[in-house]
Amino acid sequence: MTTLEQARPLSAADDDIGREKRLRMYRMLLELRLCEKRAYDLFLQNLVKGTSHLSLGQEAVAAGFALGMRRDDYTFCTYRGHAHTLARGAAMAGVLGELMGRACGVTAGKGGSMHLTSVEHGAMGSYAIIGAHLPVACGAAWSAQYRGTDQVTVCFFGDGTTNIGAFHEALNFAVVWKLPVVFVCENNLYMEYTPIGTVTAVAHPAADRASAYGLDPVIVDGNDADAVFRVAAKAFERARAGEGPALIEAKTYRHSGHSRADPAKYRPQGELEQWLQRDPVNLYRERLVTLGYPELDLRSIEQDTARRVDEATQSAKASPTPALDLIHKDVWANGGSAWRN
Amino acid sequence: MAELTYRDAVAAGIAQEMERDERVVLLGEDIGAAGGVFKATVGLFERFGPRRVRDTPISEQAIIGAAMGAAMTGLRPIAEIMFSDFFGVCWDMIANEIAKTRYMTNGQVALPLVIRTANGAGSRFGAQHSQSVENWAMAVPGLKVVAPSSPADVKGLIAAAVRDPDPVIVFEHKSLYSVKGEVPDGEALDALGAAKVLRTGKDCTIAALALMVPRAMEAAERLQAEHGIECEVIDVRSLVPLDTRTIMGSVVKTARLFTVEENPRLCGWGAEVASLVAEECFWDLDAPIVRITTPHVPLPAADSLEDATIPSVERIVDTVQRAMG
Numbered sequence: 001m002t003t004l005e006q007a008r009p010l011s012a013a014d015d016d017i018g019r020e021k022r023l024r025m026y027r028m029l030l031e032l033r034l035c036e037k038r039a040y041d042l043f044l045q046n047l048v049k050g051t052s053h054l055s056l057g058q059e060a061v062a063a064g065f066a067l068g069m070r071r072d073d074y075t076f077c078t079y080r081g082h083a084h085t086l087a088r089g090a091a092m093a094g095v096l097g098e099l100m101g102r103a104c105g106v107t108a109g110k111g112g113s114m115h116l117t118s119v120e121h122g123a124m125g126s127y128a129i130i131g132a133h134l135p136v137a138c139g140a141a142w143s144a145q146y147r148g149t150d151q152v153t154v155c156f157f158g159d160g161t162t163n164i165g166a167f168h169e170a171l172n173f174a175v176v177w178k179l180p181v182v183f184v185c186e187n188n189l190y191m192e193y194t195p196i197g198t199v200t201a202v203a204h205p206a207a208d209r210a211s212a213y214g215l216d217p218v219i220v221d222g223n224d225a226d227a228v229f230r231v232a233a234k235a236f237e238r239a240r241a242g243e244g245p246a247l248i249e250a251k252t253y254r255h256s257g258h259s260r261a262d263p264a265k266y267r268p269q270g271e272l273e274q275w276l277q278r279d280p281v282n283l284y285r286e287r288l289v290t291l292g293y294p295e296l297d298l299r300s301i302e303q304d305t306a307r308r309v310d311e312a313t314q315s316a317k318a319s320p321t322p323a324l325d326l327i328h329k330d331v332w333a334n335g336g337s338a339w340r341n
Numbered sequence: 342m343a344e345l346t347y348r349d350a351v352a353a354g355i356a357q358e359m360e361r362d363e364r365v366v367l368l369g370e371d372i373g374a375a376g377g378v379f380k381a382t383v384g385l386f387e388r389f390g391p392r393r394v395r396d397t398p399i400s401e402q403a404i405i406g407a408a409m410g411a412a413m414t415g416l417r418p419i420a421e422i423m424f425s426d427f428f429g430v431c432w433d434m435i436a437n438e439i440a441k442t443r444y445m446t447n448g449q450v451a452l453p454l455v456i457r458t459a460n461g462a463g464s465r466f467g468a469q470h471s472q473s474v475e476n477w478a479m480a481v482p483g484l485k486v487v488a489p490s491s492p493a494d495v496k497g498l499i500a501a502a503v504r505d506p507d508p509v510i511v512f513e514h515k516s517l518y519s520v521k522g523e524v525p526d527g528e529a530l531d532a533l534g535a536a537k538v539l540r541t542g543k544d545c546t547i548a549a550l551a552l553m554v555p556r557a558m559e560a561a562e563r564l565q566a567e568h569g570i571e572c573e574v575i576d577v578r579s580l581v582p583l584d585t586r587t588i589m590g591s592v593v594k595t596a597r598l599f600t601v602e603e604n605p606r607l608c609g610w611g612a613e614v615a616s617l618v619a620e621e622c623f624w625d626l627d628a629p630i631v632r633i634t635t636p637h638v639p640l641p642a643a644d645s646l647e648d649a650t651i652p653s654v655e656r657i658v659d660t661v662q663r664a665m666g
Contacts, residue, residue, distance in 0.1 A: 074414065107447040117446040124413065125446060129433050135403045136438065139410020139418075146366065146392070146416060153410075166433075169400035173407065176398065330448035331483055333506035339482075340583045340617075341534065 017226055019293075023301065025067055025225050026288060029281045030305040032059040032083040035092050038309050039082060039099055043260050047317070048099045052113040055083035057223075057255035060280035061186050062087040064228025065154055068236055074124045074144075074153040076137040079114035080186075080254075081126030084156055090118035092312035097319050104319035108326060131157070131166030134183065138174050141181035141245075150240040153181045154232075160191030162205040171213045171247065180239035182232070183247045186222060188254045193266050206249035215247045222250030223280040226287070252280075342525055348518040350492035351381040351457070354499030354529060355419060359389050362417060365503055368395045368404060369421030369457075378423055379459050379518050401431035405456065409439050412454035417503060425460040425474045425512060432477075439508045440483030455502045456510045460488065461552055461603055462635075462651045463516030467642035473603035473635070475512045475550070476610050479580040485533055486580040488512040490554035492522035494578060497531025505533060514551040534582030538591065542571035545597035545665060548588055548614060550577045553601040553652060560657035568662050580610050588614060589622050596627040599661055601652050606637040631664050633657055 017025075036056050042048045055062065058080075066087035069075070077084035086095055090106055098105030099113045106118050114128040124140060127133035137155035144151040161167050162185060174181050185206035189196055202208035207217035220231040228250060235246035253275040257264035264272075288298060331337035345353065359365045367385060369377075373396040376383035386394040397404050401422055408420035422428060428435060435456065442450050462471040478486045485507055489495035495513060502509035539554070540561055549557035554576045561572035573591050577584070592598050598618055600611030615630040633652045641647055 076410075107445060107449070110447045111445040115445045117449055119446070119449040124410075125442065125450065127438070129437050132402075132406065132433055132438050135400075135406020135434065136410040136413075138403060139407035139412070140414045141410070142407055143411040143414040143416045146411070166402045166406070169398075169403040170406065172398055173400055173403040177395070326447075331444050333443070333451060333453075335448065337482070339581050340585045 017229065021067060022288060022293070023297070025063055025229070026284055026298065027301050027305060028063040028067065028087060029059050029225060029284055030302060031092065031309070032062055032086055033281050034305055034309045035086055035095065035312070036082060038313055039096065040256070042096065042100060042313070048113070049101055050112050051259045051261065052099060053080040053259050054254070054256045055080055057275065057280070058186055058188060058252045059083055060225035060228055060284070061156070061184065061222045061250045061252055064225045065184060065232045068229055068232040069122070069152070069154065072122065072149070072151050074122050074137070074140045074151065075156070076124050076133040076140070076153065077126050077156040078133070078158060079126055079128040080158065081116050082113070085116040085118055085123045085126065088118065088123040089121040090116070090123055092309060093315040094118070096312055097316035100316055101321060102316055102319035103322045104316055109322040110326060131161050131164035133157070134161070134166050134170035135173065137181050138170050138177070138179055141174065141179035142177060144180055151180070152236050152239045154184060155181060156184045156186060158191070159185060159187040159189070159196040159205045161185070162209060163200060171215070174245040175213045175215065178242065178244040180242070181245045182235045182239060183245065185247070185249045186252055187249050188252050190254070190258065192258045193262065204249055206247055210247045213247070215245065218246065218248045220248060220250050222252030223278045223283060225280060225284050342523050344521050345492045345524045346518065347492045347495055347513070347520050347522070348379060348381040350496040350524050351499060351513060352383055352385060353524070354496035355382065355385060356388060357496070357528060358500055358503040359385070359393060364415065364417045365419065366393045366395070366411065366416055367419045367421070368397050368407065370397055370399055370404070370423050372396060372421050377421065379515060381513065381518065382421070401427050402434055405431045405434035405439070408454045408456070409434065409452060412452045413442070413450045417453050419455040419457060419503060422456060422458040424470050425458040426469050426472050428458070428474055428477065435478070435484070436481045440481045444483060451506060452508045453506045454508050455499070456508070457499070458510070458512060459515040460512040461514045461516060462640055462647055463552065465642055465644050465647055468639035471640045471647070473551070475580055476604045476608055478510045479610055479613070480608070483508070484581060485509040486512070487533060487578060488514070488551040488580065489578060490514070490517065490551050490576050492520070493524045493529070494531060496524055497529040498533070498578070500529050501531045501533050504530070509533065512551065516552050534579045534584055536578055536584035536587040537576045538573060538587065539576050540572065540574040542573040542595065544571045544595060545599060545661060546573045546575060546588070546591040546595045547599045547601060547657070547661070548575045548577050548611070549601040550580070550610065551603065553603055556652065556654050557601050557657060559654045560661065563654070563658050564661055570661065570665050572661065577610070585617055589618060592618055592622050593625045596625055597665070598626070598630045599633060599664070600630070601633045601657055603635055603651050606634045609634050628664065631660060633660050
């Protein structure tokens with residue numbers, strides 16, 4: 001029993017989501033897209049030194065959830081976390097600067113691409129050990145439950161994560177403690193370089209496991225930002241009402257390889273092209289046009305976003321490298337790293 | 342001044358902090374209604390209720406991960422890992438997530454949490470329930486590590502650990518749980534990073550930790566009585582931060598250093614102490630530093646074998662006496 005959430009029929013009345021949110025959604029999708037593209041350009045210029053895992057093609061998941069979140073909600077994500085961190089409101093210059101190892105980076109160059117964090121925006125960290133952040137997200141949700149706030153914790157992870165122990169520990173724990181946490185599996189069909197289906201016992205790696213924890217199996221079209229938004233809103237409402245966790249599987253596709261080192265040659269011919277037909281940014285634009293949003297408004301958002309990405313790039317490039325004394329800072333709460341007297 | 346067992350002092354320390362601070366919560370396997378497999382949390386569930394004292398599934402990653410997530414969002418959790426050997430199944434959480442996150446986020450994330458665990462040999466439980474793994478934790482930047490040897494210390498150090506703004510691992514020794522000792526009345530609050538000179542002496546320094554402390558003290562009595570050797574015994578208590586000042590101050594006085602550690606030989610905590618003393622007090626030493634350790638083997642289960650494996654009073658006496666002879 002799988003619930004496939006699809007976009008509802010459109011009407012000129014702009015249905016349940018509304019004009020203001022739709023424009024914000026489009027702006028966010030574009031920002032995530034253009035900023036990721038810029039990150040890729042910066043690799044090619046050798047300005048991004050370490051690895052990087054792009055969300056190109058998966059932007060609708062980040063945008064759809066983020067748009068439904070409250071400012072004080074928590075996001076936990078993986079090393080493929082640029083989009084999620086930006087979607088919560090972290091500055092583009094901070095994200096690009098972090099990738100480039102600059103002082104203006106969101107963690108001043110100490111975390112790097114795989115550990116983007118912006119606590120002031122509720123982006124509680126990007127975690128680079130598969131599965132680790134699911135139990136941590138449970139803890140944040142427990143804290144919200146204990147403190148009596150109705151904050152929701154959203155935890156994003158990839159399809160490969162569903163085969164690691166921490167996934168199963170966290171789901172059981174979250175259900176038993178009835179925690180306000182929403183687990184979101186971004187199923188982009190590949191566990192790094194391997195098709196997820198060849199290493200997973202079930203067809204839908206997250207949804208087919210849901211019943212083991214007494215949860216409803218939910219699958220959403222992860223390339224349709226509106227569909228994602230609606231599924232998210234429903235899960236948030238339940239979580240805030242004290243009805244416990246949700247597990248959502250968003251079907252999507254990454255347009256690039258697993259990381260900067262991966263040309264993704266393992267993909268069957270034509271697969272990428274097929275998914276590009278369902279590019280989440282283009283899909284959204286087409287929808288807005290169909291709904292009668294003026295072309296001029298859309299262009300203005302596009303131009304404005306492109307300009308802001310350029311400005312962020314310039315600002316990151318102009319930022320100095322971090323001061324070397326950062327090496328010895330912030331191991332401890334007192335700001336230092338002393339381990340002896 | 343009341344006489345408490347080490348296990349009751351653990352519960353008293355936790356209760357004191359839970360009473361004081363509503364943000365302090367406790368989680369772990371069997372810690373609630375059952376009072377803990379070592380009975381170190383007896384009474385807490387009844388006193389503070391299921392909201393603050395929470396039983397968990399046997400899911401060590403979930404326990405430690407949940408403690409981390411709660412700590413970074415405003416609580417002060419105390420997580421119990423039933424046996425320190427089980428750190429192996431949640432080591433990612435401890436060593437990769439908790440230890441590194443403040444640093445990696447450039448100080449954005451605070452992790453005021455405590456992990457308590459039953460450590461060490463003496464229960465004839467075999468190699469997977471008897472290890473001393475405080476040296477694992479000591480090797481990871483970002484973790485504070487204490488291993489109290491007495492009821493008074495365990496109460497005061499648990500309180501200090503709970504109030505510390507950083508992650509602290511408290512290694513309780515399972516062979517000490519039934520040991521009784523005087524615990525001062527009123528609020529207990531010790532300091533992390535402070536060793537204690539338990540016995541003064543002019544001939545040599547013995548640095549010990551946890552269960553090895555009472556053994557070193559007994560050995561020192563015998564060395565004095567039988568061989569006229571006056572040992573200064575230091576309870577190291579805290580591996581991170583490490584009170585090198587107290588240890589080195591003693592070595593400068595006695596010119597001899599012995600470490601007594603339950604860790605297997607390679608990279609036990611005594612190796613770091615020996616290295617620091619060799620580097621900084623070399624000209625104060627009259628003879629090589631001697632490490633008394635468990636041999637580099639997994640622990641055997643049989644009582645006769647286990648007793649012969651971890652450092653005993655006899656072994657400490659023999660080793661010191663021969664080296665000083």
